[in-house]
Amino acid sequence: MKDKLIIIGASGHGKVVADIAIKMNKWQSIAFLDDDESIKASMGLEVICKTADAFTYKDEADFFVAIGSNATREKIQENLIVEGLNVVSLIHPSSVIGTDVEIGIGSVVMAGVVINSSTRIGKGCIINTSSSIDHDNVIEEYVHISPGVSLAGTVKIGRLNWIGIGSVISNNVNICSGCKVGAGTVVVKDITEPGTYVGVPVRKID
Ligand SMILES: CC(C)(COP(=O)(O)OP(=O)(O)OC[C@H]1O[C@@H](n2cnc3c(N)ncnc32)[C@H](O)[C@@H]1OP(=O)(O)O)[C@@H](O)C(=O)NCCC(=O)NCCS
CATH class of the missing domain: 3.40.50.20 (Rossmann fold)
Known part of the structure; x- marks a missing residue:
């Protein structure tokens, strides 16, 4: 250092x-x-x-x-x-990082974030303010998890994805790389095709 x-x-x-x-x-x-x-x-x-x-x-x-x-x-x-x-990597002192969590180089974890046990965060990720990432998640490289996003347990987010502010991703859901998930979206099933997804229930718009 x-x-x-x-x-x-x-x-x-x-x-x-x-x-x-x-x-x-x-x-x-x-x-x-x-x-x-x-x-x-x-x-x-x-x-x-x-x-x-x-x-x-x-x-x-x-x-x-x-x-x-x-x-x-x-x-x-x-x-x-x-x-x-x-x-x-930069980790805000108010964030709570669980046991057996890995955070890749060049990632930032902002104020009020909670990352629970055995989650892997790739390099170059933005884990934005007050987002909640539960146990056993895999967040691949260069992902942006926007403020207030909630990821349940065992979620996988593909590389370079942008998960919009306040989105909710249910447990065991995989989102393939090449996706934007709009503000306030709720995802309860896997997303397997790259694109832009919004709404409740989620729909593909692009
Ligand atoms: C999803 C998103 C990327 C799409 O942006 P875009 O490609 O410019 O799309 P548009 O604004 O042209 O909207 C296309 C349609 O989807 C709808 N839409 C866009 N975002 C939506 C959302 N989050 N929820 C519901 N509907 C949405 C629009 O109302 C529009 O509908 P219409 O065709 O019936 O008028 C953007 O709306 C979004 O939600 N960004 C997230 C912002 C964010 O999280 N910021 C935090 C930064 S830290």
Whole structure:
């Protein structure tokens, strides 16, 4: 672990991520990288340069990619990993993490989250505010679980999926990769075809 943390992405999501890093109290300094030259600082933390400049800080900083788009986050994080930069996970101190839970590198667990026993979270995931992930779940890589989502026991969420705010996924349900699940959706059966799903009961719209 290094003294400095560099967060790539100074947007709203970047602010929440930085707040978690501050509360973890592990880094002496925190700064952003962002490709929007008009953003000079965010939440009082300096934007020091652009994403491509990350490699110049390889020896002095840990890194976190705070980009909401799952595909973009994957692309940037995988590039950092290949180049040997130290990508870290961020866990809000108010979250509750059960026994035998694994959290992949570059994932963030936000305030008020509960992750119960024997759940696996892949790398680069966003486990957003107050979501509840029960026992024996498998959340694959670069998934976004939005605020207030409830996943029952033994749920599997495929890679790069976005589960919208307040959704409910019942126990033993598998959602294949390539899916968006809209806000407030209730899923009680497996989703086996990539697409966009909404509503109660759930229906495919795209
Ligand atoms: C599912 C979603 C991605 C679809 O977005 P979109 O592709 O732009 O779809 P549209 O807004 O064009 O809506 C298409 C249709 O689906 C309906 N619809 C969209 N989202 C819906 C939802 N969550 N529940 C019920 N119906 C929904 C729309 O009313 C519209 O119906 P219509 O054709 O009868 O008018 C988006 O609506 C959504 O729910 N996003 C989640 C947002 C979220 O969780 N944010 C948290 C970020 S941290």
